[in-house]
Amino acid sequence: MWQAHFYDGQTAQPHTVQIEVLANGLEVIFSDRPSEIWIYGNFRQTEGFHSGELVRFEKSDTFGQALVIDDVQILEVIRERDSASGFHNPRLRRYRVPLVGFSLVSIVFIVWLLYGHILPVFIDGIAHIAPVAWEESLGRSVVAYIAPKENRCQDEIYTEVFNEIGARLTAPTNLPYTFRIYVVKNAQVNAFALPGGYMAITTGFLKRVKSAEQIAGVIAHEMQHVVQRHGTRAVLREMSTRALIAAISGGGEGLDYVLDGAALVGALRFSRDHESSADIGGMKMILDAKIDPKGMVEAFEILLEITGDMPDGLVYASTHPLTKNRIRLLSPYLDSLKVDPIPIVSDSNWTRFAQAIRAGQCLRADEQEGQ
Amino acid sequence: MAESTEQPLGGEPTTARQLSFYGQGGSLFGIHIVNILLAIITLGIYYFWGKVRVRNYMHSQTEFEGDRFAYHGTGKELFFGWLKAMVFLIVIGGLSFGIQLFGKSFTSQIIGTLILYVGILFLLFPVAIVGAWRFKLSRTSWRGIRFSFRGHTREFFRIYFPGMFLTLITLGFYSPYFEVRLRKFLVNQSYFGSAQFHFDGDGRDLFWGNFWAIVLAIPTLGIYPFWYAATRHRYFWSRTTFSTAQFRSTMLGGDLFVFQLVNGLLLIFTLGLAQPWVLVRSARFTFERILLEGDLDLDVIEQDARDASATGEGITDFLDTEFLDIDLGLL
Structure with a gap:
């Protein structure tokens, strides 16, 4: 009863x-x-x-x-x-604590598996088939923040030299990207590439280089980030992380945050694997274009020198670690160019370029329009 | 805890009835963890069934006058409600992005963005508020008697549109009038069986409280609005009756501030794992501070349930389930 x-x-x-x-x-x-x-x-x-x-x-x-x-x-x-x-059956209740423990462990395991192993493969697949137009719109939306118009130097000599470097590097290739290289007035030693072919290089870096071949080495490296879609992958990965955080915190308002392109690319970091891969790919571009491969190694030596004593160099160094190893990785290629290298720019152009850089010349877009 | 020892100022002691909550954070934590695992395994679909399990637990641990509440919602209902909302969002979102993408002009960017915000704020939100409230009530019972909401969504739009608009353009200073009108509509159409809830208030009574809450929010680092929130809570409940009995809230700003602060710290320092305990704390905190005073003959209340989808409202019926977790602060 x-x-x-x-x-x-x-x-x-x-x-x-x-x-x-x-x-x-x-x-x-x-x-x-x-x-x-x-x-x-x-x-x-x-x-x-x-x-x-x-x-x-x-x-x-x-x-x-x-x-x-x-x-x-x-x-x-x-x-x-x-x-x-x-x-x-109330007797089954005693299994509840182990069940909860098992669930906790399983959740951690599944998240680790998904996030650490399955998601990257999936993301690489998507990055591989992402239309170039989408990558370009992604890059375009961010370049305005990272290399704002008022900081871009549009001096004729800079444009000329970079056009020549770009043309030489891409001539032997058949790439779907239009590379846009901006010279940014900034004392930091830095160069970066955004999805879709947008690139920027600082005047701080240009002040330290001694030849167009050295610049070409850095540009070839950055082009490889674009071609191998490292930035696009990093953005997709960041998006999925944010989607995960938004899902866990259970907020629909997280959607804005997930899709905020500027913040996404701002959080962009390439892995060391990506860097090495861009180094090797870049070196191959240099060789295909019959450019002296010493320039690329010298560019890295400049970096090494800077990271030794210059705090400015930290920015570049922190995202491009282990410069010594990179130089070691590239040295076997130094002798592999079987023909004589062809210079990229004429001596007179290089002299004008170097002088303009040393003098800190920087013609802003608005000034140009006024002329 | 079932009977309050508090007495009204002067006069004879009356019985104060209260909700009691018996739930344990530990049990709820177990339910949560198993839910999360099952949701992951089923690619998120189990989430809705898990939600029902949590609500079942919360309802069944809530007691009034010696009897527990019961929850009658099903995972299937929640899942389909969510699907409907997704269809709406995809249509609105697609329209908005489509316009922004194809018409590249500045005007089309503005129009595209407007469609998204207006669609969500002026269509989805009001439908969701009424739908969620109707669903919540119709799926809750006590002593076998269901709650119900009998208001029409059409009528709600008439209150919501001007109210939202005025609140937005007055930067929130109009909001007490809006809140009172919303609450009137939602509470006055709420029933337990055949017995009705009633709310009668005037936005004017809260105007200055809200005014100072907005003005002083930043200078007091967001602390002052807690005192206004408590004042509003007391005001709302002091104007709310059920059948012949009167509600009363004893919430104080300081209590509310400490309570929310502890909740926030708990969540931050456990990376959200303490959420079940926060849920339990919240139920206790609220139930302890709401009293129902005066004569109340529960025995005469009869079943008079209306199905959430049987209100004959045409198109809005389509969205008459709970698809957004909107906390109305009504209970």
């Missing part, structure tokens, strides 16, 4: 009833009217799966009728009388 509350589904008046567990159902015994039988299968258990929860049975066909029993033992007795009743 069990004591229970019976709700009739008609009024908010609870009825205290007695319950007898029978082989075919529950006998509900009222104090003021004849008892009725709840047949197993005609009612279901809706509550009473956790400690501290009361057991609640609801009739499937009659709206609102329910029985609430505050002793979970009734479930075991029902199980003894009718093992097929299918109600919750």
